[in-house]
Amino acid sequence: MTAKFTQPLWPLPVATLLVLVSLYGGGISLSHANSAVVDDCSVAAGQLTRNWPNTDFSRCTVDPGEVVSGGPGKDGIPSIDEPRFVPATKVTLDDREPVITLVLGDTAKAYPLRVLTWHEIVNDTMGDIPVAVTYCPLCNAAIVFDRRVGNKVLDFGTTGSLRHSDLLMYDRLSQSWWQQYTGQAIFGEFAGAALTMLPSRLESFLDFKNNYPQGEVLVPGNPNLRPYGANPYVGYDSSGFPFLYRGEVPEGIGPLERVVVVDDRAWSLALLQQDKQIRDRNLVLTWRPGQASALDTREIKNGREVGSVTAQHLAANGALEDAVYHVTFAFVFHAFKPDQPIIVE
Structure with missing residues (x-):
């Protein structure tokens, strides 16, 4: 199935953005570890430096050439600061x-x-x-x-x-850039943090x-500001390939299949859904039905069943304590942990 994307709050339709995507800079080689700080990325950062004059691009941990414009500019997707x-x-x-x-x-x-x-x-x-x-x-x-x-x-x-x-x-303090998936600063004063x-x-x-x-x-502070409850990415999680992604995809699992990630380990959601519970050393993963996909139908509440996951560590006293985990797509885990397998059976 081909995803029928509808326009989010971006200034251009997504179909147009696919043609107009800007690939910034490039040319330096950095590891996937996102930890080593390189002492001058300003030249490679190119257009980024011009558009973000208050970000210190002399410090970076990733290749600026891997950055892609999503369409909106700075704060074009507005954060909520007074929830x-x-x-x-x-x-x-x-x-x-x-x-x-x-x-x-x-x-x-x-x-x-x-x-x-x-x-x-x-x-x-x-x-x-x-x-x-x-x-x-x-x-x-x-x-x-x-x-x-x-x-x-x-x-x-x-x-x-x-x-x-x-x-x-x-x-907003230092204008440093941070990767959401890892929580690491990749450009600017805080690079490496x-x-x-x-x-x-x-x-x-x-x-x-x-x-x-x-x-x-x-x-929402203003319920009329956006069409809350609507999904601007209709059909995205059943499409064949991720949007604005240029990397490799994992073998043995579709790039947009969901996986459960804890630290450096990942299990396919389909496997957990089948088994209902997976135990790995002191980690306990549990699946239960009842959650709709937010990336399927036009109205989120009508999305297909994907279920909910809990990830817990078994403490020495036998108690279960919530672990840090996330349910993401297989291509995302592979992009950030290319050497780690995804457990599918």
């Missing part, structure tokens, strides 16, 4: 709709993908912990970060660019409200 929440009992949301669940201390919040699809980043604070709740639709990666680096608290926005089809964020990922769950709204009846749910 608004209402009690879960007062939200009108279909039970199958996917939400990112974050629990810190006694506070539980749900961030629906119907909102994050249109904003990608929520800068929030839970208790005394500043967090960034992020979602990249093109790689289906829902990841939560602690926004603190050293003694600094960062606010994040969208660059409008992608690397390996993954969201590239920037921090990494954000701490926090355990969260991508699950159905029904699961959230059953587990946290006193929880809160993110709602």
Whole structure:
């Protein structure tokens, strides 16, 4: 099936962007580790340097030639910086709709993908912990970060660019660029630094409200700003090839098949769905039905069944503790961990 993309909040239709994509710079060779800082990428950064004069491109950890324009410019996809929440009992949301669940201390919040699809980043604070709740639709990666680096608290926005089809964020303090999938700064003053990922769950709204009846749910500040609940990427997760991706694809699994990732390991979601539970040393993965795909039908609530996953570590005392995990596409895991296999059987 060919994906019938519809126009998000971008200034041009996606079909046009496919023709007009800008490939910036290029020419230097860096490893996939994203850890070594190269002392001058400014020449290779080319157009990036001209468009981002306040970013220090003399420091980088990846080849600027791997950066692709996604269409919108800086903050063209606006982050949510003053999030608004209402009690879960007062939200009108279909039970199958996917939400990112974050629990810190006694506070539980749900961030629906119907909102994050249109904003990608929520800068929030839970208790005394500043967090960034992020979602990249093109790689289906829902990841939560602690926004603190050293003694600094960062606010994040969208660059409008992608690397390996993954969201590239920037921090407003230093204008450094950050890879959403890894949480690592790739250009700028913070190049080589990494954000701490926090355990969260991508699950159905029904699961959230059953587990946290006193929880809160993110709602749009202006419900008319975007067509919230609509999916601008109709048919994307059943298309043949990822959008704006130039890398290799994994063998033995479709590039847009979902995988469950914990650290450097990945299992196909189809395998987990079949077995319902997978145990690997002290890691326990569990699948349950009830969650709609956010990247299938025009209305998210009508998306096909993909189910929800929990990933937990078995502690020495026998208790299960939530692990950092994400459900992403096979091509994404392969792009960032090319030497690691995906377990399919």
